[in-house]
Amino acid sequence: MQKTILIVEDEDILREIIKDYLLNAGYEVLEAVDGNEALAKFEEQEVHLIILDIMLPELDGWSVCRRIRKTSNVPIIMLTARADEDDTLMGFELGADDYVTKPYSPPILLARVKRLMDSRYSHAGKLSDEDTLISSGIHVQIPSRTVTIDGENISLTHTEFEILVYLMQNQGIIITREQLITKIWGYEFAGDDRTINSHIRNLRYKLGDKANHIVTVIRSGYKFEGNV
Known part of the structure; x- marks a missing residue:
């Protein structure tokens, strides 16, 4: 279509x-x-x-x-x-x-x-294990772009969703702002650190009491810390 x-x-x-x-x-x-x-x-x-x-x-x-x-x-x-x-x-x-x-x-x-x-x-078809991310009460289904927290749906923008998925897929690993820019936008980007910070701030707000699982690593970037 x-x-x-x-x-x-x-x-x-x-x-x-x-x-x-x-x-x-x-x-x-x-x-x-x-x-x-x-x-x-x-x-x-x-x-x-x-x-x-x-x-x-x-x-x-x-x-x-x-x-x-x-x-x-x-x-x-x-x-x-x-x-x-x-x-x-x-x-x-x-x-x-x-x-x-x-x-x-x-x-x-x-x-x-x-x-x-x-x-x-681009995602279609049935879910596989790789298409589902679950950690610390946050449940993400990538093909349907559905995010639930303790069973309740939350609405994320395209960019917020992509950031959350990338961080959860690399749980425990520090992701630099440059890596986020390359992954999310995929081209030379004119913004600066404040651009990424803005998206992270919006994402944390929507995650509510789960926001603390996105950790800021000073002078490095961000990482997702959670548990299954």
Whole structure:
């Protein structure tokens, strides 16, 4: 089944360029020119990924991201003409999975879309032992991207889920921030340590009283400490 991508961009030329690249890559495309239209399209149809500009009329991209994250963990790539690092951190703290600064190369944007799509939707079929992670009351099923804590479901964004899985798969091993960047994004990333810290902070908040199993190792990185 074809995957559907929602492009939220008020600049017609940029939106058309992105649309052409996505259509040529085999995706279905929905379009919105402002934040309110984006939310309406998201509610009306199944969307597998959102490319979301920040500077939008009526309702900005941050507000759109915040509202979507209340009900969905759909992958979100944010676009901005502003290079302010604090803007990038704001997007990640609201739950964005990636961040692209204008001007950008459409093939690079497409590569980021494909990577998110592949890691988010490539798993299928029955669970195997390798597809299930259990430690300290945290139960992760990788194909369905389901996380439960002591039997209760929690909702993680794509990036938060990938970080949790990577840390649990390497339980007891220190994972550097550079390793996390390479594993999660898979390309040269413009962010710094604060970007990773932001995702870890969000993940810990959602883990609640299990947050202490993600341990910060000063000047090194993070590791997951738990028990079966």
